[in-house]
Structure formats: C-alpha cells, structure tokens
Amino acid sequence: MRIARFVVDSDPLYGVVEDQKVHVLAGDPFFQGIKPTGQSHELDDVRLVAPIIPRSKVVAFGRTYRKHAEELGNQVPAEPIMFLKPNTSVVGHNEPVTLPSFSDEISFEGELAVVIGRICKDVPAEKVPEVVFGYTAANDLTARDAQRTDLQWGRAKGFDGSCPLGPWIETELDDPDNVGIVTRLNGQVRQDGGTNxxxxxxxxxxxxxxxxxxxxxxxxxxxxxxxxxxxxREGESIEIEIEGIGTLRSVFRR
Known part of the structure; x- marks a missing residue:
C-alpha cells in the first residue's frame, strides 16, 4: 500500500495511491489507521508533499556502504556512524531545494528511508518489522565543504531542505535488504546500487x-x-528511484 501526503487547494491530506488515483483518508494514518473517506482525486491533479514530517527526528547513518566510504577516501567504520537531521530539513517530491549560501559543494546521496510506525526503544533486529510503518526514498544532501571543516555534521547534513523524502510511503516492501537504488543527475545515471x-x-x-x-x-x-x-548545482535536478517504491525528484535553486 502506498500512503501519500498531498495538497488539494490549500489543506494537506493523506491518501492511498492506487491506479493513478489517490483515495483520501480520514485523518492521520499514523494515529487513526487507514480509514478511506470514499473521496478520490486523479494523481496528476494533486500536489504531492513530503509523505511525513517527523514530529521528532530523522536519524541518519553514514558510511554503511563500503564502496561509498572508499570513494570519499574514508575507512569503513567498525560501527555505523549515526547523526541527526532536523525536521526542518524535510521537503517533498518535486519541491524546490534552496542551496545554502554557506556552501559551494552540495552533494546528493540516494538512500532507502525507513518510517517508524509506533513508539519503541531497544528493538532487537529480528523484531524491527513490527515497528516499521513503511519505506520511502530519501536524498541525504550534504555540504561537503562544511563536512570537511566542521567538527560535527549538523550544519553539513541538516540545513533546510537537506532531506527530500517521497514520493510516498510504501508499507509493503518484500525484502528491504535487496532493493535497487538508482540516482540520476539531469537524467544521467550516477548511482546504481542496492541495499544488498x-x-x-x-x-x-x-x-x-x-x-x-x-x-x-x-x-x-x-x-x-x-x-x-x-x-x-543550481538549475539541476536529481531523481532517486528505489525498486518497489517509486521515484523522488528534486530541483535546486539559489
């Protein structure tokens, strides 16, 4: 099931995307469940926005792929590197991202994102599926120059617009450890890998x-x-396609 957050006129709504239509839900599915209203819109007639604005946080991991660590000249860490991005970093599908004035070196990073469905702490790996609401595509935009000079990654990874998410949340992904990730810059493939x-x-x-x-x-x-x-750079576009989910598109401006 694909859960989208979208705007018709001025109010954001949630809906289920199916057969190029979005079927409106009553309220927030995270707290009220999946309750169709009977109303629907053509998908092309609505504006998709970020499928979720985290009430709390975005927890991100770095250097979890060996070849990515190596391409930046970094060693593979013994433990995954963890950092936070604020909820003000989140933007949606097709929404413009304003490149920050403090950086001249913004890098794209196509990623699989996991959306949590219920409150949890100290979850064993084998029980993680029980707390997951679904999955979406993400772009972990990074100011590489700030990342090199700052002692921590808050500014480099957390600026406004640095976390595009979308286009929707897929609640049923057969095998999250075996999905393809393709990133295109202006239509040209730049990343072609997968969670395997x-x-x-x-x-x-x-x-x-x-x-x-x-x-x-x-x-x-x-x-x-x-x-x-x-x-x-300014005027360019990034598309992140994740197998079984869809394609997240971002455009960039100064």
Missing part, C-alpha cells in the same frame, strides 16, 4: 538507532548511500 551492498542490514540499522533514541511514530531512519555520489 549494505555492511549492516536495514533491520540492524533501525535496531542501532533504537538503542540510542526512543523512536516515535513518524521518525525516519536513513540507511546510507551506495557509491557514485556527486555535486548538484
């Missing part, structure tokens, strides 16, 4: 996040990016 290359499994990463933080409904976990990252 992860050093730690998706469930292990969510379990690690739950060791450090109480996870709340709507929290998002970014699982890291495969090799092939590169810079994006």
């Amino acid at each position: 290359e992860l050093i730690w499994s998706v469930n292990e990463l969510v379990a690690r996040a739950s060791e450090a933080f109480t996870l709340l409904p709507g929290d998002v976990i970014l699982t890291g990016t495969p090799a092939g990252v590169g810079e994006v």
